[in-house]
Amino acid sequence: MKPESMQADLIAALQDQGLRITKARKALVLEIESRSGTFTAEEISESLPEVGRATVFRTLKVLVDGGTICRVNTPLGAPIYTRARVEHHHHTYCVNCADVQEIRLSNVELMLEPLGREVKGQIVGHSVDLFIICDRCVDAVSQA
Ligand SMILES: [Zn+2]
Ligand SMILES: [Zn+2]
Ligand SMILES: [Zn+2]
Known part of the structure; x- marks a missing residue:
């Protein structure tokens, strides 16, 4: 941008x-x-x-x-x-180094369809962020 x-x-x-x-x-x-x-x-x-x-x-x-x-x-x-x-996205947050990345999670979007039937009311948005240990941090630990 x-x-x-x-x-x-x-x-x-x-x-x-x-x-x-x-x-x-x-x-x-x-x-x-x-x-x-x-x-x-x-x-x-x-x-x-x-x-x-x-x-x-x-x-x-x-x-x-x-x-x-x-x-x-x-x-x-x-x-x-x-x-x-980017427009609609989710995040990963590394609990070790606090790095944040934007990710697309197509499975989450698919999951919402059947979920809509279980939820009373209409789903108008969602927020799913994942807490991870990023590859860089995993590598740093395995090398130590
Ligand atoms: Zn990290
Ligand atoms: Zn974002
Ligand atoms: Zn989503």
Whole structure:
């Protein structure tokens, strides 16, 4: 994704949710854009001492709801955020090195069809993230 379109997407996502683009939110968008890997709300907050923590948390939530960034819950500690690169996807989270990857899980999508009959109500979305020990970490252990 080109930097310009990343920034435009983030701003559009905020506007879609009815938020005004204040100086603080603009600073937040630029900060998110500058990060290529994962980040926590805490890290963003530390980089932007002039932006209130409540604004950071609220804006991140709006961006997650809008689908431009992802929140990945971790087994221990705070959730981490990544920029969404493809439309519908799942994540793997390495519990050893905290690496996050986007993955497609076609079996999960197939599983949902029969599941829909067991669930009262209509399924409108889902979130499936897998906690793993990544190949790199497995290799590092077996070599030690
Ligand atoms: Zn994602
Ligand atoms: Zn790992
Ligand atoms: Zn899915």
